[in-house]
Amino acid sequence: MRDFEYCRPQSLKEAVTVLAEKGKGAYPLAGGTDILIELKRRRLPASCLVDIKAIPELRGIEREGDALRIGALTTHSELLGSSLIQETVPVIAHAARQMAFPEIRNRGTIGGNICNAYPAADLVPPLIALGSSVLLASASGQREVGVAEFVLGSRQIAILPGEVLVAVKVPVPVSNAACAYARASTRKTGGIAATSAAAYLSADGGVCRQARIVLGAIEAKPRFVAEAAGYLEGTSISEDVAKAAAKMSVSGLSPIVDPRLSVQYRSYMTELMVRQAVLEAWAEVNR
Amino acid sequence: MIDAREKVTGKLEYGTDVVLPGMLHGKVLRSPLPHARILNIDVSKALRLLGVRTVVTGADAPAMPYTVAGQVLYDEHLLAREKVRYIGDEVAAVAATDPDVAEEAVSLIEVEYEPLPAVFDPEEAMQEGAPLVHEAHGSNIANYMNFSRGDVEAAFARADAIYEGRYVTNLQHHGYIEPHSAVAEWDSSGRLTLYIPMQAPTLARMTYASALGISPERIRVVQCHIGGAFGGKLEYKLHPLCALVALKAGRPVKMVNTRREEFTASLPRMPMVMYIKVAGLADGTIIGKSLRVVADNGAYNNYGPGIMLSALLRHDNLYRIPNLHAEGILLYTNKVATGPFRGFGNPQGIFAFESALDMLAEKLGVDPVGLRLKNASQKDDLTSHGWKLSSCGLSECIRSAAGAVNWTGKRGAHGTGRKRRGVGIACCLHVSGNRSFLPFFDGSSAYIRINQEGKAKIFTSETDLGQGSRTTFAQIAAEEIGLNVEDIAVALVDTDISPHGMGTWGDRATTLGGNAIRAAAIDARRQLNEIAAADLEANPKDIVAENGRLYVAGAPDRSITIAEAAKIFSYKQAGAILTGQGSYVPDDIVSVIDPKTKYGNISVAYPYAVQAVEVEVDTQTGEIEILNLAAAHDLGRVINPSAARGQVEGAVAQGIGYGLTEEMKVENGKVRNASFKRYDVLRAPDMPKMTIEFVESNDPNGPFGAKGLAEPALNPTATAIANAVHDAIGVRLHELPLTPERVLVALRKKTEV
Numbered sequence A: 001m002r003d004f005e006y007c008r009p010q011s012l013k014e015a016v017t018v019l020a021e022k023g024k025g026a027y028p029l030a031g032g033t034d035i036l037i038e039l040k041r042r043r044l045p046a047s048c049l050v051d052i053k054a055i056p057e058l059r060g061i062e063r064e065g066d067a068l069r070i071g072a073l074t075t076h077s078e079l080l081g082s083s084l085i086q087e088t089v090p091v092i093a094h095a096a097r098q099m100a101f102p103e104i105r106n107r108g109t110i111g112g113n114i115c116n117a118y119p120a121a122d123l124v125p126p127l128i129a130l131g132s133s134v135l136l137a138s139a140s141g142q143r144e145v146g147v148a149e150f151v152l153g154s155r156q157i158a159i160l161p162g163e164v165l166v167a168v169k170v171p172v173p174v175s176n177a178a179c180a181y182a183r184a185s186t187r188k189t190g191g192i193a194a195t196s197a198a199a200y201l202s203a204d205g206g207v208c209r210q211a212r213i214v215l216g217a218i219e220a221k222p223r224f225v226a227e228a229a230g231y232l233e234g235t236s237i238s239e240d241v242a243k244a245a246a247k248m249s250v251s252g253l254s255p256i257v258d259p260r261l262s263v264q265y266r267s268y269m270t271e272l273m274v275r276q277a278v279l280e281a282w283a284e285v286n287r
Numbered sequence B: 001m002i003d004a005r006e007k008v009t010g011k012l013e014y015g016t017d018v019v020l021p022g023m024l025h026g027k028v029l030r031s032p033l034p035h036a037r038i039l040n041i042d043v044s045k046a047l048r049l050l051g052v053r054t055v056v057t058g059a060d061a062p063a064m065p066y067t068v069a070g071q072v073l074y075d076e077h078l079l080a081r082e083k084v085r086y087i088g089d090e091v092a093a094v095a096a097t098d099p100d101v102a103e104e105a106v107s108l109i110e111v112e113y114e115p116l117p118a119v120f121d122p123e124e125a126m127q128e129g130a131p132l133v134h135e136a137h138g139s140n141i142a143n144y145m146n147f148s149r150g151d152v153e154a155a156f157a158r159a160d161a162i163y164e165g166r167y168v169t170n171l172q173h174h175g176y177i178e179p180h181s182a183v184a185e186w187d188s189s190g191r192l193t194l195y196i197p198m199q200a201p202t203l204a205r206m207t208y209a210s211a212l213g214i215s216p217e218r219i220r221v222v223q224c225h226i227g228g229a230f231g232g233k234l235e236y237k238l239h240p241l242c243a244l245v246a247l248k249a250g251r252p253v254k255m256v257n258t259r260r261e262e263f264t265a266s267l268p269r270m271p272m273v274m275y276i277k278v279a280g281l282a283d284g285t286i287i288g289k290s291l292r293v294v295a296d297n298g299a300y301n302n303y304g305p306g307i308m309l310s311a312l313l314r315h316d317n318l319y320r321i322p323n324l325h326a327e328g329i330l331l332y333t334n335k336v337a338t339g340p341f342r343g344f345g346n347p348q349g350i351f352a353f354e355s356a357l358d359m360l361a362e363k364l365g366v367d368p369v370g371l372r373l374k375n376a377s378q379k380d381d382l383t384s385h386g387w388k389l390s391s392c393g394l395s396e397c398i399r400s401a402a403g404a405v406n407w408t409g410k411r412g413a414h415g416t417g418r419k420r421r422g423v424g425i426a427c428c429l430h431v432s433g434n435r436s437f438l439p440f441f442d443g444s445s446a447y448i449r450i451n452q453e454g455k456a457k458i459f460t461s462e463t464d465l466g467q468g469s470r471t472t473f474a475q476i477a478a479e480e481i482g483l484n485v486e487d488i489a490v491a492l493v494d495t496d497i498s499p500h501g502m503g504t505w506g507d508r509a510t511t512l513g514g515n516a517i518r519a520a521a522i523d524a525r526r527q528l529n530e531i532a533a534a535d536l537e538a539n540p541k542d543i544v545a546e547n548g549r550l551y552v553a554g555a556p557d558r559s560i561t562i563a564e565a566a567k568i569f570s571y572k573q574a575g576a577i578l579t580g581q582g583s584y585v586p587d588d589i590v591s592v593i594d595p596k597t598k599y600g601n602i603s604v605a606y607p608y609a610v611q612a613v614e615v616e617v618d619t620q621t622g623e624i625e626i627l628n629l630a631a632a633h634d635l636g637r638v639i640n641p642s643a644a645r646g647q648v649e650g651a652v653a654q655g656i657g658y659g660l661t662e663e664m665k666v667e668n669g670k671v672r673n674a675s676f677k678r679y680d681v682l683r684a685p686d687m688p689k690m691t692i693e694f695v696e697s698n699d700p701n702g703p704f705g706a707k708g709l710a711e712p713a714l715n716p717t718a719t720a721i722a723n724a725v726h727d728a729i730g731v732r733l734h735e736l737p738l739t740p741e742r743v744l745v746a747l748r749k750k751t752e753v
């Protein structure tokens, strides 16, 4: 590990000031479950870590109108333990539960999961499928960006120098809509996703009105599969429909390399995951 | 467990906890290329970094090559000279004031390489014109074996059925949690002390003396508590390399592997390609078997020949097979060197052999359990390889394991849905100490000192790797001396103090070490009896010992404590401590195995393990779930039930990993999954339901009848799973691990046919 500076601002204002001051080599430090590994592998040119854990503005889960505001520092354990999330967007709790082990879930944060922009990040596909956005703050003000636009590729995000992710805004699905998430891994517990899929569906009179399918882990960047979603819209979803949509989802993929599994197997499993997510979301919508 | 309290409170100090005054920290520069000539090494930038004390390169290391104990192919140097042979090969090392500075310095060393063509596949390494890993050796074949018993061709000619197949096994990492580490210190007289977590300190002293070009007498090895070893902590280059760095630095130096280094440059399990042929008669008699093994040594030899030998013949001794042929070819490749790992070649050979037996049974139309029972070796057999089975609970283990998974009820009843179920079984036998390594020296010895407070301390060279052998040793001594286990401690090995001994590997600790400790305890007890007899005016023969007291048989009131007796002993001799000494030399040592034919009895006692599993295979995803696993083990005699169960549970976890998930993925010589994040070892929630049965065959050569357990418990697991998958979905998988993808591909092939 190379030498770096460390500071721990007590407010959001202080944090963005420090980040602006320190410039390019300054990185926010949340749970540290990703960034410390990057530092140890000498892959990150960090000269200063700005520990944001003491900042109260980054905490808390609240309902704001028809959306949830989830503070950036919310840990995965908090996500899966929150009754508010359980009642409004259970898919987020479900995705958080798939991740790693209790030790990591107790430290890792939603903000870190998004900003890390790891292709296999579990929260990202369902957040995108739900139409979520991130709230960013800097010394010069605040802005809101859709998660889909924010995540640019593997370890690349549309963050500007000096910005901090403050919270995630998640629209709460209306009563006839639901979102499901399915992922495949090489092991039963604690494995990183080899491929994953989130499906958001809304229905009207037994027919799918709106569909959004997002693939994770398989490509460098979460992928919207518009064709398959379009195919679902206007149909009454059956096993066969889901199967056909799943097949469409994997045509033209350019999978990233995963040393553990072949491209063929991961594409095949992606299909299964889409099928599973679509059928689960549909069952939920029709409950 | 005598060290349970220290362990669960986190107080036990491991190798990485050792700190010496003035100690520096070292790091290794490793080769980024699989095969290359070193043209130039420039260390000037590294040396200019603040905090760097010294940098060593191949030019500073002894020019004489070395190898590990008992081996004859001298092919290693502490640092690469002229050439690097795999990604991870040691090129240079640095000592600095702290680990981060040392790491920074390593990144500043500039090495100019000329890349050479490399070879990664052992079967390609065999071909004419393949790049040579060791030019001086003249060929990539590090070792070749070829031997037969009976007449295998005649057996094949008269067989009712023959099965032939090709089987391939994987590169598995030990996955111990504690990484390799070393702290080295030279004193002013030029004597080296090494603090290392090491399974065999005596072997370490021998090997490192030759690596450093000094006499063994100048080396003291102090064993640290070991945080898991599984065969991976025998001789390891980091230890003598650390000594070399410390010598040049003139200060004590500590070196600790990163996890990435563990996954790229330790000594994982040897992969093998195996061609097997088995022949049987219609009544289920196995009459012949031939096996050709192409084994992947990696870049250096280490214990390769022994590992290959055990893959070639060990499993033959399970059954009464008169006609056998074995051919083994051990090849150098430009990959990480492989080495000892729980099972030592046996799991590989068993995968080919016990899979083939199921296929033969199918061809003959007999039940796999029936076939095994019909041919199983029995007590007092002299096997085709000259092994004397002084005890044998194999048949009982087969019946027990099969019964525990309801074999007759479940075999063949796989269902028709998406998920299919099946049961499978596999057997193994192993050794309790393997005398073919250092034939001139085997067995074990021990001292036990009893102080004036009646506390005993055992000195042995058989290390505790975390499996609990110190507790077992204390129990054995307690039984003979009449002390309580709590009053007995077991010293860590220190080659300046402990008796010379071979260390813990090959399942030798309990059997050989236990026998030596038992002998030492008997010697101590004899002396105690004499003192007590004199004091109590009785005959030494009539003294009974129990709970720390010595008394006259039939008259418990006429007694003294062991502490009092030890005090009398000590005071009479100006403070000398009562010491029992014992050794165990396996008898008929003259029959050590013939180096050419490999015929001969290699161990004093043979443990057996049979595992049966029930699996469920998801034909859509290819995933295999283990529903139930039954492990039946003939370990001779259970000395510590919870330690014994622990060994089986841990080994089964490692065996399932070997069978289903664990594989170091090497692409062009580079390990692509060099972290626990991407290398899938099993975790507690992944473990299946499991039943464990111990069969006590009471071996006449083991202490209180005990034989080995730790290695056999892993050997059959992967193969039992493969056999169960075959029962469930009717396809035979020929390659470990049995990944979902391989299952799907095999299923697809089957439907195409």
Ligand SMILES: Cc1cc2nc3c(=O)[nH]c(=O)nc-3n(C[C@H](O)[C@H](O)[C@H](O)COP(=O)(O)OP(=O)(O)OC[C@H]3O[C@@H](n4cnc5c(N)ncnc54)[C@H](O)[C@@H]3O)c2cc1C
Pocket (backbone or CB within 6 Å): A027, A028, A029, A030, A031, A032, A033, A034, A035, A036, A052, A072, A073, A098, A099, A100, A101, A104, A107, A108, A109, A110, A111, A112, A113, A114, A115, A116, A118, A120, A121, A122, A123, A163, A164, A165, A166, A190, A191, A192, A193, B677
């Ligand atoms: C063993 C292990 C297993 C794992 N398994 C999984 C898994 O199954 N699924 C999965 O998705 N992830 C997994 N992870 C990755 C990781 O735990 C998660 O991505 C976690 O959510 C990261 O959060 P963190 O708070 O620890 O981030 P940190 O490590 O603190 O930060 C990560 C990155 O985000 C930036 N950052 C963090 N917070 C902010 C903010 N508020 N504003 C701006 N930038 C910020 C940091 O500067 C850094 O670049 C695993 C990690 C480990 C070590």
